[in-house]
Amino acid sequence: MNSELLGVIVTFLLTVLLAYPLGGYIAKVYCGERTILDFMKPVERLIFRISGINPAEGMNWKQFLKAMLTINMLWFVYAFFMFLLQGHLPLNPDANPDMTPDLSFNSAISFITNTNWQNYSGETGVTYLTQLFVITFLQFVSAATGIACLVAMFNGLKHKTTENLGNFWQILTVTVTRILLPISIVIAVLLAFNGTPASYDGKDTYIGLQGDTVQVSRGPAAGMIAIKHLGTNGGGWYNANSAHPLENPNYFTNMMEVIAQVLIPMSLLFALGFYIKRRKFANVIFGIMTLGMLCLVIPTIITEIHGNPEITRMGISQATGAMEGKEVRFGPAASGYWSIVTTIISTGSVNSMHDSSMALSGLMQLLGMLVNGFYGGCGVGFLNYFIYIIIAVFISGLMVGRTPEFMGHKVEAREVKIAALVTLLSAFIIKGGLAIACYTLLHYSNADWAFKPSGWLNNAGFHGFSEMMYAVTSANANNGSAFAGLTGNNIFWNVLLGVAIILGRYLPIIGPIAIIGLMAKKKYVPDSAGTLKVDSITFGAMTFGVILIITALSYFPPLVLGPIAEYLSMHH
Amino acid sequence: MSTEKSNKLFEAALVKDALKQSFVKLNPKIMLRNPVMFTVEIGTAVMLGVCIWIATGEKAQGSFIYNFSIFLVLFLTVLFANFAEAIAEARGKAQADSLRKTREETPAKKLVAGKIEIVSSALLRKGDVFVCETGDMIPNDGEIIEGIATIDESAITGESAPVIRESGGDKSSVTGGTKVLSDKIKVRVTTEPGESFLDKMIALVEGASRQKTPNEIALTILLASFTLIFLIVCVTLKPFADYANTPITVSALVSLYVCLIPTTIGGLLSAIGIAGMDRALRANVITKSGKAVETAGDLDTLLLDKTGTITIGNRKATNFWPANGVDPKAFIDACVLSSLADETPEGKSIIELANISKDTFKIDGAVFIEFTAETRCSGIDLVSGLRIRKGASDSIRKIAEKAGNSFPEETLEQVKKISSNGGTPLVVSQNEQILGVVELQDIIKPGIQERFERLRKMGVKTVMVTGDNPLTAKFIAEKAGVDDFIAEAKPEDKMNYIKLEQQGGKLVAMMGDGTNDAPALAQADVGVAMNSGTQAAKEAGNMVDLDNDPTKLIEIVEIGKQLLMTRGTLTTFSIANDVAKYFAIVPALFIVSIPGLQALNIMYLKSAESAILSAVIFNAIIIPILIPLALRGVAYKPIGASALLRRNLLIYGIGGVIAPFVGIKLLDMIVGLWF
């Protein structure tokens, strides 16, 4: 058991050790300073030239968002039709069928938004063409979109007064060429050498030792698995995601994948410190986020290691911890750690089945997604955290008797309005969606859909409620992981979750960018003795308090009726 | 400052008036201005409906008594919030009324074509001219165009000592409602009826023209969004409970909703704003808007005139330094003689220091030499032929050297010493012979250093404006503890300094009284005009200090900060309260169908009904409990922003989490006797 805990601790330390220098590198990339990958410059110049982009042309916040939304819309149309027609297109050795329109809608939305919610299973629901030319492609560019939006915020914070948040296309391009692609290649090669398939061959059939004829799904998976983690996407090549022994063959790849998914969100924090030259600010945020993560990880690992009390009552040994839905090669500690990392980071890949986690772990996973800002997804994590900062700045500004300001810019009614709206939105999507689901389940249990509501839930009672709550929470957080017992592939869930994903993606990006755009335009107010220092530990703690209170107050009742009731009933 | 003005928070008459108003304010149209409390009013109406429903035979909603209790408590919640606003308004109104009384129907001696005509003060228009004689009440704000008078301004300042107002210069303005004690003045009206400072102030403190400040608007938005979040919580709870097979009563849902939304701050928000204006008024400062008070809380830089602000009046003679071989007595006599005709404060102070009666000198037929910029000295030529001169050391030296007399070494040394100490040396000569030097010093007001130190801790930089040379200015600046100074200041220097600071993003305040201060007062973010100042200055600024106390700004800054802090801390307190309320209500809702949730009933509340009732009662009574705090404001301590935040978080954040646990438990012990 000790080697399991040690494995988790070392994994985390390695992440920090890699993220710090990477943060410095990322800051240099966006500052346009010299880096070791400058040999990519001619490629980038060529891309800009044929696309008719002037990389030096700045954009204000409205132009920036327009550029971002336009290209995202284009990707949606492309992805939707590819999924819809995939059965008729090449690169389909396993002869998998087209998607239904509602599933195409859900899947297209899911991948352009970095969510990677999968209402299909990878072995049978998609083709190699869509896996590579839609999913892998979108895994790169959706991550780059999130990062680009964060860089826009960096630019707003860097200058005392500016309207120029940078050129969206330029940032998008270098994010792929300088950051995502190079690191993905390294990870993909390491995966391939540890047993993950990378060739284009289709299913294999063989006769096993006991004489059973079985098949194995394969495919060019390694490359996709690399970017799925690095870009905090999470969508698996196979149905079982990173619990699948080909997707995540051993403890080393497990460490690598779980490091890869935290790497960029964490290093973007450090990059923020380097980029705007306020290292202490970034470090305090890093500290608070880490604290938040630990608050979720520690109870999870403890409860998973202790095993299922219901099974303990049956009289068998729980020395290996709770193993339902988990893989022996990872064990409960690494599985518990991963389940929290993947939920706070909005990756949503899994190396164990969350639906079978202990009730307390389920609660922690839900909280991770409800906060959605402890490190958080590529770029969007800090954008989410920024909303909490604005609310904290506002309340604590009042508390010290000064018109609230953040980094020299006054926070006034407009900014508060946007921040409040974004906060409100999550509460609305999650609880509204869940309420609709409950209502439909109770009142239209025999509705004539692909899966009848009466058959949605794989578990009864509190856990069934958790399954539905997990789905809407995951959609709103753009996480993509699931309590997979919920049968989600029907028109109801495809549409409901699709809408939740769109709102949960774009408004929390538009909001912070608008705030930073509005604030950066304002007059710069230098610090005085009366100014609240946002890089102080006190302010960090205040932000943490705001996160805690907002999350607890907004979601206490449904959490009580789901995981908390399950936990208390099991330990009654 | 008139601290003796009523400081009691609840006077019987005010409370009575406020009680009446709390019912008047139940009108939904008025309630709508406060969205948080408006929704509570709707909840109350819903509960009334439920009570009627039960009375007509509904069985599933619990007992009538219980539902009616909930209805009553909710109704009280709304009333309490209305009362908070009403009492704050009543206090302001009481202040305003006492002011208004002084000027109701004052007869005005209007000057029409050279003749005096008695008209009502209400008929005076801007530009009219009226006359006031001894014993007359001044009917309206105006500017003296002729004459000089002593005026009793105690009605508005509370200061009993009369003040002198005269035409021309910076002390020409008079305020309506004050009384002429002696002499006669001709005054031109400067404001239209109903627009004088008093009128504006009355309107402001009565809340009629009170506009929400930017911070208040932002906070209202935040509170509204919290309210919406909790509305969603409660609405969605119904299908969730259906899933869990738990019936939920209307009263439980409404109670949960009312408990969760920030009623505490919502109910006190407008009271806090009104009380802030009221506190400013109690400090004898009339503000033209609530925004100005809030802005004062954000100030970065404060411009102060040296004279009268940092130093007491003008320079004073502090020492006589006779030259070697000169009889000290003779030297002092000469000094006094030279100053007899000198009406400047410096001249007067020399006579004061000498302590010799003017009458001991015979100066019949003497010729006084006036000070001119060219000669830079003044003096007296006596009939006896004695010529005494007093002036700047170099000009007197010139006179002496021209007559072939030397300038004594020790006097020269003394002159240098005085200069470097921030003083002004005045050399005195008699018949072109140097007698010695008089030392003039600025006297720094006692306690001023502490006040500047306090401002510094608040984050406000103080800048002294003076006409002195840089050396003297620097000395005084250091001695008084100001952060910066503008020496040899011309009027446009102030303006430029303010603009420069503002370009750097700073908020600048300045105090002024002269007409030539008006542009700078207008440019400054907070311009505080002295009530004794000119009309132009008062128009240009956004506050008027009735006490003419230039360090009043410290109080204003603190009032501004208190205003924000009170809002911030009560918001935090209000939201933090919700934790305990959840732990009271949520287990109560589900404990029957989910027995495991008993573990969440950490307060061991007796029954579901008792728990819910205790929570709503706590939610209601916390409003009147906090009214005194809302009216007085949270104490401001200049200990730095982070320390202040820690302190307030500890008291109002952690305190806000703990207090309701205790309160609800205690209430439950009582309520539990019946439910």
Add this chain to the structure above:
Amino acid sequence: MKKHLIPSLILTIVFVVICSGLYPLLIAGISKFAPGGGKGETLLVNGKVVGYANIGQKFTLDKYFWSRPSAVGYNAAGSGGSNKGPSDSAYLKQVQANIDTFMVHNPTITKLDIPADMVTASGSGLDPDISVQGALVQVNRIAKVRNLAPEQVLALVNAHVEKPLLGLFGPAKINVLKLNIALDELKK
């Protein structure tokens, strides 16, 4: 809009070519040098593929070490777990049945000897491994069915224990397919 559409369109095409065309081809090319040539590492018995090293197989016969229960029956055309919550009553009945079956086939052990992984389904349904204890509790049964000395089987098990990564990180485990192949070879 149009100003944004053209660059968006071209950028999209460029990135599809790079990320979806060139990148996977590059990885596929490099993986030719990896064990299994990028197609998955297979295990051979008598030159015939009997399975993939990383993919678990169903073992229900008493003569083989059993794998863990699987929600997909070890058919690697798909994958997945049971997705049963820890308190679900149907699930708990299933686990109880698994324990009972295990006890019937391994009469020499006590319930406390059974590690949880042997009666609970894995996340992928294709778990190639069992815990060391999971193998140890089956030693007596295997020895009896195969007429081997328990010590001999025990030695085989111990030889197949895969240590934690670098001996430090993660759990120890045993690959069931490899162990069973070795078991078959032991008999000869």
